[in-house]
Amino acid sequence: MDFNLPTDLVAYLDELDRFIAREIKPLEEADDNIRFFDHRREWARTDFENGGLPRREWELLLRKAKDLADKAGHLRFAIPKRYGGKDGSNLWMAVIREHFAAKGLGLHNDLQNEHSIVGNLPLVTMLDRYGSAEQKAMIEGSIAGKYRITFGLTEPEHGSDATHMETRAVPATRDNVKGWLINGEKMWTTGMHVATHCALFARTSGNDGDARGITCFLVPARSDGVKVEQYMWTFNMPTDHPRVSFSDVFVPEDALFGEVGRGLSLAQCFVHENRIRQAASSLGAAPCRCMAAWAIRDTSRSSTSTAITVATASPKAARKSRCERSRASCSAIWEPASDEAEVADRLCTRRCRHGGDGSARDRPVSTQSAATAPSPAERPHDVRRVNHPSRGCRKYVCSLARPIYQCGNSRVTR
Numbered sequence: 001m002d003f004n005l006p007t008d009l010v011a012y013l014d015e016l017d018r019f020i021a022r023e024i025k026p027l028e029e030a031d032d033n034i035r036f037f038d039h040r041r042e043w044a045r046t047d048f049e050n051g052g053l054p055r056r057e058w059e060l061l062l063r064k065a066k067d068l069a070d071k072a073g074h075l076r077f078a079i080p081k082r083y084g085g086k087d088g089s090n091l092w093m094a095v096i097r098e099h100f101a102a103k104g105l106g107l108h109n110d111l112q113n114e115h116s117i118v119g120n121l122p123l124v125t126m127l128d129r130y131g132s133a134e135q136k137a138m139i140e141g142s143i144a145g146k147y148r149i150t151f152g153l154t155e156p157e158h159g160s161d162a163t164h165m166e167t168r169a170v171p172a173t174r175d176n177v178k179g180w181l182i183n184g185e186k187m188w189t190t191g192m193h194v195a196t197h198c199a200l201f202a203r204t205s206g207n208d209g210d211a212r213g214i215t216c217f218l219v220p221a222r223s224d225g226v227k228v229e230q231y232m233w234t235f236n237m238p239t240d241h242p243r244v245s246f247s248d249v250f251v252p253e254d255a256l257f258g259e260v261g262r263g264l265s266l267a268q269c270f271v272h273e274n275r276i277r278q279a280a281s282s283l284g285a286a287p288c289r290c291m292a293a294w295a296i297r298d299t300s301r302s303s304t305s306t307a308i309t310v311a312t313a314s315p316k317a318a319r320k321s322r323c324e325r326s327r328a329s330c331s332a333i334w335e336p337a338s339d340e341a342e343v344a345d346r347l348c349t350r351r352c353r354h355g356g357d358g359s360a361r362d363r364p365v366s367t368q369s370a371a372t373a374p375s376p377a378e379r380p381h382d383v384r385r386v387n388h389p390s391r392g393c394r395k396y397v398c399s400l401a402r403p404i405y406q407c408g409n410s411r412v413t414r
């Protein structure tokens with residue numbers, strides 16, 4: 001198989017680079033916006049006194065960059081032409097993602113919240129493939145920022161295996177309106193602070209582990225009974241990842257997103273669109289991390305910065321070989337719809353996530369041993385490696401400026 005990049009893709013990367021230099025860099029450099037990307041970035045981006053949420057000015061800046069990219073015809077690259085897109089393939093998206101991440105931190109692309117001037121818009125694909133006519137009408141608004149639909153799949157007790165979930169929905173009638181009553185709890189529901197809706201997955205029939213019987217609902221985020229319980233503080237702040245409870249939330253029939261009992265297809269649609277691109281981004285960022293780490297070691301400055309500590313934890317060669325293996329996996333998407341592509345998707349998904357709790361700032365990350373260092377995508381701000389007393393393995397403990405830090409219900413200790 002020929003793994004060389006198609007010439008029109010290489011030409012498009014050049015076009016994107018020229019657009020970034022012409023329109024995005026000047027915005028990044030204006031009004032001290034660089035504070036959002038340099039050593040001050042965590043403080044510039046985070047409203048620490050407001051739950052650790054992203055500051056408004058940070059989010060407005062990202063929106064401005066997206067609007068410029070939309071005007072120039074790049075933001076919608078991956079979506080169908082009928083919505084102003086270019087029908088961009090997953091392969092092209094993966095290559096663009098890797099290319100952007102390799103350029104380093106910037107307003108063109110930010111791995112922390114998946115902002116990019118070439119939009120990752122899996123919800124548009126879901127609305128297009130599974131939405132009713134009314135739901136499809138939300139597509140334009142969801143690209144332009146009028147609608148923000150979060151993805152409510154993961155739960156406190158269930159992540160990788162989406163066929164297990166505690167959240168339940170049962171048919172109900174309220175004020176003569178037929179609909180569904182939903183109860184449950186979701187976790188890491190990114191973006192709830194600005195959400196208009198949540199694409200919420202609930203079991204409506206069948207047993208734990210059944211692929212059938214899960215249904216997706218488009219739940220208005222401000223419905224009675226929807227409550228953000230806690231924002232999960234992450235190594236890399238700000239956070240917009242809450243634990244959300246749904247208590248007797250009533251939605252009418254037209255909130256159904258796709259068919260009753262077939263919701264798992266929508267969940268798969270999201271992750272198939274999304275995860276390979278995250279893996280590609282990690283590939284782009286990995287060499288940067290590696291090189292930064294080795295540069296510091298070479299100049300014998302014993303470092304303090306954590307991401308770098310983490311990067312050095314695994315020998316350069318091993319990391320590079322893992323990158324190559326992942327790249328080979330990504331390349332399998334050259335063969336669309338093959339079994340190999342499915343396997344590649346799974347492999348890449350595994351490599352770009354270590355379980356949500358691995359990102360939480362309030363927990364020791366015992367899973368992140370040297371062998372499974374965190375994804376090289378923007379990661380820990382300040383992490384220390386210590387010995388894990390009970391398991392005899394290394395763990396990373398998050399340390400902050402203050403010895404004890406209260407965040408939500410949980411405590412972080414040195």
Ligand SMILES: Cc1cc2nc3c(=O)[nH]c(=O)nc-3n(C[C@H](O)[C@H](O)[C@H](O)COP(=O)(O)OP(=O)(O)OC[C@H]3O[C@@H](n4cnc5c(N)ncnc54)[C@H](O)[C@@H]3O)c2cc1C
Binds near residue numbers: 150151187190350359
């Ligand atoms: C920053 C962030 C944002 C997120 N945003 C969202 C969101 O918007 N919506 C949403 O629904 N979810 C979101 N998630 C959750 C994410 O999708 C889950 O963390 C992920 O699915 C893994 O689930 P888990 O955290 O329960 O980990 P687990 O399922 O507990 O997995 C822990 C580890 O075990 C491994 N593992 C699990 N099962 C197996 C197995 N059978 N064989 C081998 N290894 C296995 C995993 O690969 C992982 O390394 C987010 C997570 C993070 C960190």
